[in-house]
Amino acid sequence: MHILVCVKQVPDTKIIKVDPKTNTLDRRGVPAILNPYDTHAVEEAVRLRARYGGKVSVLSMGPPQAVVAIKKCVEIGADEGYLISDRAFAGADTLATSYALSRAIYRIMKVEPIDLIICGKMAIDGDTGQVGPGIARRLDIPPLTGIKKVVEINKEKRRIIVHRKLEDGYEVLESSIPCLLTVEKEINEVSYSPLPNMIRAARYKPVVWTVDDLEDVDRSQLGLKGSPTIVGKMFTPPKPQGGKRLEGTADQQVEQLVNALLKEKRELFVQGGR
Numbered sequence: 001m002h003i004l005v006c007v008k009q010v011p012d013t014k015i016i017k018v019d020p021k022t023n024t025l026d027r028r029g030v031p032a033i034l035n036p037y038d039t040h041a042v043e044e045a046v047r048l049r050a051r052y053g054g055k056v057s058v059l060s061m062g063p064p065q066a067v068v069a070i071k072k073c074v075e076i077g078a079d080e081g082y083l084i085s086d087r088a089f090a091g092a093d094t095l096a097t098s099y100a101l102s103r104a105i106y107r108i109m110k111v112e113p114i115d116l117i118i119c120g121k122m123a124i125d126g127d128t129g130q131v132g133p134g135i136a137r138r139l140d141i142p143p144l145t146g147i148k149k150v151v152e153i154n155k156e157k158r159r160i161i162v163h164r165k166l167e168d169g170y171e172v173l174e175s176s177i178p179c180l181l182t183v184e185k186e187i188n189e190v191s192y193s194p195l196p197n198m199i200r201a202a203r204y205k206p207v208v209w210t211v212d213d214l215e216d217v218d219r220s221q222l223g224l225k226g227s228p229t230i231v232g233k234m235f236t237p238p239k240p241q242g243g244k245r246l247e248g249t250a251d252q253q254v255e256q257l258v259n260a261l262l263k264e265k266r267e268l269f270v271q272g273g274r
């Protein structure tokens, strides 16, 4: 089994702020981390390798510093890492990102066929959850999104059974492989990396490709040129106002609550009538 995990290096959004003057992300001094969903995706690939044998590769598109995210994956247990990095990829939206990644996947597949691709459910900075399904569409393989458990892979019959998270439970899906999974964080608990993995990661040098290393690339579909998305505005949502504390007995509190709701409804009704 050759499992490929797509991973993205992201700014730590717990720290990042929006500059109120320019309405752009203020990334100064913000550490870059491996997208948390992708950490679980790599962990799952490593666990599947332990069950079914084979190899785990990871692929990222990003600036040269994204090598650090790939090394983190090696720490978790990945065998190989590929980074595609080139000015031609800069400014890519999800359409251009999935195109570039799919071209790199074709290149990897020429050397070694891929049985399963795993992506995170979403990246914590872009938050769209579009890249995984975008790659699957371009490779013409089934996308199985929001996966919280891999039940079984039958290598001989080329089938996989997974649990897909729903709002009120889960559904059991069966698909052919190769296919692409996007995974929820609850799919596993990321284990501590053993020392040999950490030593290997520290010395590891991923394969780095530029656009010239990829074959049959339509450059008009890359980077800003290949990105139809326009970000119209960015802003910080207003902070929620503190609530009002209700006092008195339970009956008195219910009365206060009903009065407050009726008052709010009346105000909305009056505004709507104007």
Ligand SMILES: Cc1cc2nc3c(=O)[nH]c(=O)nc-3n(C[C@H](O)[C@H](O)[C@H](O)COP(=O)(O)OP(=O)(O)OC[C@H]3O[C@@H](n4cnc5c(N)ncnc54)[C@H](O)[C@@H]3O)c2cc1C
Binding pocket: 006, 007, 008, 009, 035, 037, 038, 041, 059, 060, 061, 062, 090, 091, 092, 093, 094, 095, 097, 101, 118, 119, 120, 121, 122, 123, 124, 125, 126, 127, 128, 129, 130, 131, 132, 227, 229, 230, 231
């Ligand atoms: C006009 C425009 C310009 C932009 N310019 C830039 C830019 O210059 N630099 C920049 O970093 N972002 C840029 N972005 C943001 C970029 O489009 C998204 O971050 C990127 O396409 C991934 O989308 P997402 O973050 O929503 O990922 P999601 O679709 O939410 O990610 C889901 C999963 O897909 C995989 N994945 C996503 N991105 C990558 C990746 N790069 N490599 C490997 N796997 C990945 C991961 O497994 C991830 O968990 C730009 C966006 C727009 C609209």
